[in-house]
Amino acid sequence: MTTAEIEQILIDQIESQLLTQGDQIALRPDDDLLMEGLDSIGFLRLIEFLEDRFSIEVPASDVTVEQFGTVERITRYVSSKG
Amino acid sequence: MQQQELSGPSTIPDLLRRAASQQPQRHALRINGDHLTYEDLDKLSNQISLALQEVRVVKGDRVGLFAHKSLALVAAIYGVMKAGAAYVPINPEAPASQVERIIDACQIEHVVSDQRLIDRLPPALANSLSGIGWDSPKARTWSDVSGLPAVATQTELSGEDLAYILYTSGSTGQPKGIVHSHRSALAFAVSAAEIYGLTPDDRLTNHAPLHFDLSTFDLFAGASVGATTVIVPLTHSRLPASLSQLLESESITVLYSVPFAQIQLLQRGALEQRDLSALRWVVFAGEAFPTKDLRALMGALPQARFSNIYGPTETNGCTYYHVDSLPEDDSEFIPIGYPLPETEVLIVDPNDQPVDEGVVGELLVHGPTQMVGYWEQADLNQECIYVRADDTGETAFYRTGDLASQHSNGLLRLAGRKDRQIKTRGYRVELDEVEAAVLSHPSVQEAAVYAVPDGQGSLVIEAAVVIEADSTDSAELSGHLSKLLPRYALPGSIHLRASFPRTSTGKVDRRALESSAASERGSA
Numbered sequence: 186m187t188t189a190e191i192e193q194i195l196i197d198q199i200e201s202q203l204l205t206q207g208d209q210i211a212l213r214p215d216d217d218l219l220m221e222g223l224d225s226i227g228f229l230r231l232i233e234f235l236e237d238r239f240s241i242e243v244p245a246s247d248v249t250v251e252q253f254g255t256v257e258r259i260t261r262y263v264s265s266k267g
Numbered sequence: 268m269q270q271q272e273l274s275g276p277s278t279i280p281d282l283l284r285r286a287a288s289q290q291p292q293r294h295a296l297r298i299n300g301d302h303l304t305y306e307d308l309d310k311l312s313n314q315i316s317l318a319l320q321e322v323r324v325v326k327g328d329r330v331g332l333f334a335h336k337s338l339a340l341v342a343a344i345y346g347v348m349k350a351g352a353a354y355v356p357i358n359p360e361a362p363a364s365q366v367e368r369i370i371d372a373c374q375i376e377h378v379v380s381d382q383r384l385i386d387r388l389p390p391a392l393a394n395s396l397s398g399i400g401w402d403s404p405k406a407r408t409w410s411d412v413s414g415l416p417a418v419a420t421q422t423e424l425s426g427e428d429l430a431y432i433l434y435t436s437g438s439t440g441q442p443k444g445i446v447h448s449h450r451s452a453l454a455f456a457v458s459a460a461e462i463y464g465l466t467p468d469d470r471l472t473n474h475a476p477l478h479f480d481l482s483t484f485d486l487f488a489g490a491s492v493g494a495t496t497v498i499v500p501l502t503h504s505r506l507p508a509s510l511s512q513l514l515e516s517e518s519i520t521v522l523y524s525v526p527f528a529q530i531q532l533l534q535r536g537a538l539e540q541r542d543l544s545a546l547r548w549v550v551f552a553g554e555a556f557p558t559k560d561l562r563a564l565m566g567a568l569p570q571a572r573f574s575n576i577y578g579p580t581e582t583n584g585c586t587y588y589h590v591d592s593l594p595e596d597d598s599e600f601i602p603i604g605y606p607l608p609e610t611e612v613l614i615v616d617p618n619d620q621p622v623d624e625g626v627v628g629e630l631l632v633h634g635p636t637q638m639v640g641y642w643e644q645a646d647l648n649q650e651c652i653y654v655r656a657d658d659t660g661e662t663a664f665y666r667t668g669d670l671a672s673q674h675s676n677g678l679l680r681l682a683g684r685k686d687r688q689i690k691t692r693g694y695r696v697e698l699d700e701v702e703a704a705v706l707s708h709p710s711v712q713e714a715a716v717y718a719v720p721d722g723q724g725s726l727v728i729e730a731a732v733v734i735e736a737d738s739t740d741s742a743e744l745s746g747h748l749s750k751l752l753p754r755y756a757l758p759g760s761i762h763l764r765a766s767f768p769r770t771s772t773g774k775v776d777r778r779a780l781e782s783s784a785a786s787e788r789g790s791a
Contacts, residue, residue, distance in 0.1 A: 219502040220335065222360055225531060226766045228505060233765075246537030249509045250502045 186267070191239075192260045198234055199223065199256070214257040219250075228253070235259070241266040277426045278449040279487055280349050282456065283309055284419075286493035290467060295490065296338050297517065298498040303338050305493065308345065310417035315339075315346025315379075315399065317415045318407045322397040324377050326351030326422055329432060331370060331378035332477060333357040334400065336498050339409060340477070341486065343379040343399070344431075351422035352377075353429035353446070356477035358771050363388055365442075369434050370396075372442050373642055426450035432642055433480055433580050444642030445580045454635035455583035456487035458607045462587055463521060463548050463574070469494040470517060470545070474504055474524040479772040480580045481552055484523055504528065507536035511543070518545040522571075525773040526556035530712075533564045544570055552576040552584065554774050555681070555699070557706045559597045561590065577603035577681065579667050581651070583636035585610050586679055598707035598751055600699075603671070603679045610634030613664055614673055619653060622672075627682045630671040631664035638665070670697065689718045691726045694755040698728070701758065704751040705730050710738035713767050716758060717781050730758040731780055733766055762787075 196212050212221065223231070232243050241263065247253075252262045276282050283305070286295065291306035303311065324330060330347040332354050334340050347354040355373050357366055366388065369375070378398040385393050385401045397405035399412060430452045432444045465471075471489045473496050475481035489496040497517045503509040511532060514522065522529070529551060532538065549564070549571045556575065565573055578585040588604025606612050614628040615621055622628040631653050640648040653664045670682040683699025690696070698716045705714040713733040721727040732744065741761040748757055768779040 217502070219500075219505050223505070224769065225505045225507075226769060229766060244537075245535035246508050246540055248506055248535065249512060250506060251509075253506065254502060 188260055188264055191263050192256055194238065195256045195259055195263075198238075199231065202230070212256065214260070215255050217254060218256070219254065231259075235263060239263050239267065276453060276491075278348070278424045278428070279430055279452055279456075279490075280312070280345055280424065282453070282487060282490040283312065283345050286490055290493050293467060293493060294495045295493075296341055296496055296498060298336070298338055299500060301338060303342065308342055311339070311342040311412075312345035312349055313417045313419055314412050314415040315343050316349035316420045316422070317418075318399055318412045319346060319350040319352070319377065320420065322377060322399075322405065322407060324350050324352050327429070328352040328377065329355050329373045329375050329429075330398070331355045331357050331373075331375045331380070333359060333366065333378045333380040333384055335359050335381075335501060336473070336477065338498075340379065341473075341496075341498065344477075344486065347379070348424070348430060348449075349420055349422065351424060351428065353431050355432045355434070355444070356482075357434075358476060358478050359384055360771060363392075367392055368442050369444075373432060373434075373444055424449065426453065429639065431483075433478060435580070443644065443647065446639040446642050447583070448639050451583060451636050451638060452483060452487060453491075454609075455483065455607075456491045458636070459484050459488040459576075459584060460491045462607075463488075463550070465489070465492045465494055465521070467493040469520045471496045471521045472499050472514070472519055472523060473497065474499045474510075474522070474528060475773075476771060479553075480583065481523060481525070481772075484550075484576075484584065507531040507534070511536040511538055511541045514543055514546065515541040519543075520545050521548045521550065522546060523548075523550040523552070523576075525553040526551045526560070527554075527769070527773045527775075529556075529564055530560045533560065533567055534712075538567050543568065546571045548572055548574060550574045550576060552578070553772065555703070556601055557597075557703075558594055558599060558601060559707060559709070561601060562593050562597075565590070565593070575601050575603060577679075578632075578636070579665075579669075581638045582632045582634065582665055582667070583638075585632045585634055585636055586612070588678075596707075598704045600681055600703060603681050605677055605679065606632075607634060607636060610636065611662070611664075612671075612673070612679065613653075613655070614671055615653070625672055625674055627670050627672045629685050630667045630669045630679070630681075632667060633662050633664040637663075689726050689728075691718065691728060692755055694753075696728065696756045701728060701730070701748075701752060701756055704748055705732060705744070705758075705761075707751065708739065708744060708747045710734045711744070713775070715767065715775055715777060715780050717777065717784070719781070719785065721759075727759040728756065729760050729762065729784065731762045731764050731767070731784060733764055 287305040287309035294302045295305040295308040296303045330352045380400045382401040426449045430449045435443045473485035503513050573590040575588045576584040586603045588602045611633045613631040655662045668685045683697040687698040702716040716730045718726040768776040770776045
């Protein structure tokens with residue numbers, strides 16, 4: 186899977202299911218997910234999705250702002266695991 | 268003594284001025300590695316109050332704070348108060364309709380905000396507002412503010428003036444604005460600082476959003492002793508491993524939040540990888556901390572003492588309990604402890620008669636931390652007050668709606684909400700006690716118990732639970748409950764869920780949970 190593909194899967198997933206605000210938001214790879222309204226429950230669901238979709242394991246200590254703050258960073262994280 | 272009291276602080280800005288004169292160079296606020304010293308904070312808040320006066324804020328106004336947390340936003344709290352106005356925090360993540368309801372209900376004409384958030388409001392509303400933080404002929408930008416002189420404004424303030432108004436979140440009906448004066452805000456800040464022995468060397472977190480009353484402890488109890496408050500950015504409050512990193516790197520000494528955030532820290536915060544040796548107090552409030560989880564967290568953080576603060580927003584924190592030992596039985600609640608100084612509690616039966624020691628009744632509270640009232644809601648203000656008349660005069664107690672009992676040494680124990688006391692098949696059941704029993708099962712992570720109409724004029728109890736993956740099932744849980752509860756109090760059905768919806772303050776969103784259960788029934 187290419188980086189661009191991973192990025193698109195993530196954007197689709199977050200846009201469709203996870204943003205709690207009703208506003209139409211076109212998510213960009215460098216948007217701050219936490220400021221876009223992704224809450225702690227949303228993050229838990231996202232981690233579960235990553236583990237399922239990409240067959241990786243995400244230890245709790247990896248889930249930091251540095252590695253999960255934006256789609257770009259999560260893509261980098263997922264790629265490094267693949 | 269009398270003279271000393273007279274010269275002491277009587278308003279929240281007095282706390283800031285005192286800290287700024289006693290230790291101007293100490294960091295008052297920190298966020299993301301950036302900081303304001305007490306001197307900086309005093310000056311910036313002076314500039315903000317001048318800018319607010321330029322856009323015609325006058326004494327008695329309400330000024331909305333509609334932005335994500337930042338150094339400038341907290342400085343604006345003091346700036347608003349120095350201009351003689353009350354601050355009204357508005358959740359920056361709230362839908363525009365809720366923002367509009369609060370602005371209407373509180374007759375707000377001025378806000379401190381930013382371009383992005385203002386642009387999300389309906390244009391008519393946005394155009395009607397003036398204030399600080401966005402580009403408009405009616406607003407001042409932050410660079411305008413920084414160009415103003417940093418001199419103190421002359422607005423006279425007393426303890427009776429209004430300090431802030433907090434709106435209850437998530438309500439679909441008319442919002443309820445809880446009004447606190449400088450006197451009630453100060454009473455809580457000063458008592459809390461004493462109870463936790465805060466000193467200028469302390470480093471507190473501000474984890475709660477500003478529209479949640481927990482934030483007043485972090486900011487004002489901190490300022491009352493000249494300590495440092497580290498603002499937890501949204502990013503860190505939502506990612507437990509980042510929160511624990513912040514606790515370590517900022518050498519936090521006092522952590523204060525809802526239990527949920529602390530349980531997340533325990534489960535996903537990678538605590539074993541952090542050096543949190545500076546942490547001396549872990550304080551929680553807002554909802555009950557399941558005994559089982561608290562036991563685990565106390566085991567993971569043996570260096571810290573734990574404490575429970577109790578109090579509806581209407582009374583601020585009004586009782587506290589240092590958890591030096593835990594109940595042996597995991598289905599028992601953590602006590603709420605003892606009243607704050609000068610605070611009196613009464614426990615009464617449904618006829619407002621005091622109950623005997625150990626008997627459960629409604630908890631009424633009177634004390635200096637009590638609110639002024641609800642903003643322009645005379646009927647509510649009447650309903651929520653019980654007036655006791657005796658030879659000492661009349662005393663107004665706030666009806667908390669919580670059930671509690673008081674024991675021989677004065678210890679208070681909570682027994683759930685009055686409106687969560689139901690009758691099913693003629694039996695009285697405390698839903699919160701059923702909930703505690705569900706939570707005592709080792710595999711249950713979260714539980715919510717509620718009553719729904721059974722279609723035959725009575726109520727049936729249901730439970731929703733979050734469990735560790737595949738660790739148990741409804742049948743096994745029912746078996747566990749039947750050992751703890753009488754038959755009539757057993758949930759008729761138990762729904763397993765992946766997670767619970769939460770309100771913006773981190774509490775379980777019971778309304779959303781119950782309505783999703785109701786729609787499941789409807790479609791079943």
